[in-house]
Amino acid sequence: MEHQTIKRIAAFSDGGQGGNPAGVLIAETLPGEAEMQRIAAEVGYSETAFLAPHEDGWRVRYFAPEIEVPFCGHATIAAGAALAEQFGGGRYRLYLNNGDISVEGEIQQSLAAASLQSPPTRSEPVPEALLAEALALFGWHESDLDTRLPPAMAYGGASHLILPVRHRATLKAMQYDQAQGKALMEAHGITTFCLVHAESPTRFHARNPFAIGGVYEDPATGAAAAALGGYLRDRQWPHHGEVEIIQGEDMGARSLLRIQISDQPGGSIRVSGTARTIS
Known part of the structure; x- marks a missing residue:
């Protein structure tokens, strides 16, 4: 899998500065678990989100450099920005390992804006x-x-x-x-x-x-x-x-x-x- 397909996006930025970098890979099918873990370690950000089409939305898994995590907010915001850039602004359903959530993305000139609805708290x-x-x-x-x-x-x-x-x-x-x-x-x-x-x-x-x-x-x-x-x-x-x-x-x-x-x-x-x- 070519690593240039991985988008690198800083989520929760303060305008054009700061934010938390996340990798986002949008693919037809998810790579194997070991491959996702390897890619996340190579990207080196705190999380990389992997997305593939699923039912009426997207299957998403999140990997830190050393472990898979069940949910990551900043990588979800980054994913919302990536989906908006590639497919247009709007609301996207995301299927996690445990349940589903939604993210909204919108392109605003040089920045994207995104919002997620978390799992129950x-x-x-x-x-x-x-x-x-x-x-x-x-x-x-x-x-x-x-x-x-x-x-x-x-x-x-x-x-x-x-x-x-x-x-x-x-x-x-x-x-x-x-x-x-x-x-x-x-x-x-x-x-x-x-x-x-x-x-x-x-x-x-x-x-x-x-x-x-x-x-x-x-x-x-x-x-x-x-x-x-x-x-x-x-x-x-x-x-x-x-x-x-x-x-x-x-x-x-x-x-x-x-x-x-x-x-x-x-x-x-x-x-x-x-x-x-x-x-």
Whole structure:
């Protein structure tokens, strides 16, 4: 398979800058699992999405450099941009390993805009032992946490451990041992650590270590944004229906994600952003 058929798109860009790069391969049929894993490792982005026609939409699978993941938000946004570029703007149904979602894509001059409807969302408290391990991983203490938003395990197509901190400076100084982080994530089925700071009720800063996928940190994580949206709904946070998330700023790849939150328990979250083609 020719690698030039792989589109390289930065999803959740801040205008023409930043965003999280994803590979997108649109094919008549999906390559074999080992081949998709090999291609994803060679592309080297945190995820590559593989799409092939299926029923009334597209079968999609997501691969990080080291593992397959059940759902990836930024690669879905990139896929929406790629589908809009190749087949025209509109809504596309995507069939995942577990269920189906939709993505809308539209070309806007040099950028694409895309929105996805996440899988169902839910959240639950973090077991005390796991919380202690996670805090130790980042060298944090319970006093660093935002008491308005207790730590949680949140799900929106994949599992994310949400740790809200009181101060933006704590987030900026984040560091951890990647091998230890990977082991902790594997032991507890965690896809990313969703580390956030609430600047205001409707504006969050986020960092997302993704050690289990072989990536130290993601500059934009749509799946974690969806999980965070479901968590904020469950906490009855005063989100007023929409929240802006700034991610990647501390790694030089500022990204913007917008989530729309309904009050429906367990409902999906709409995650939106722009995308730019990487030349």
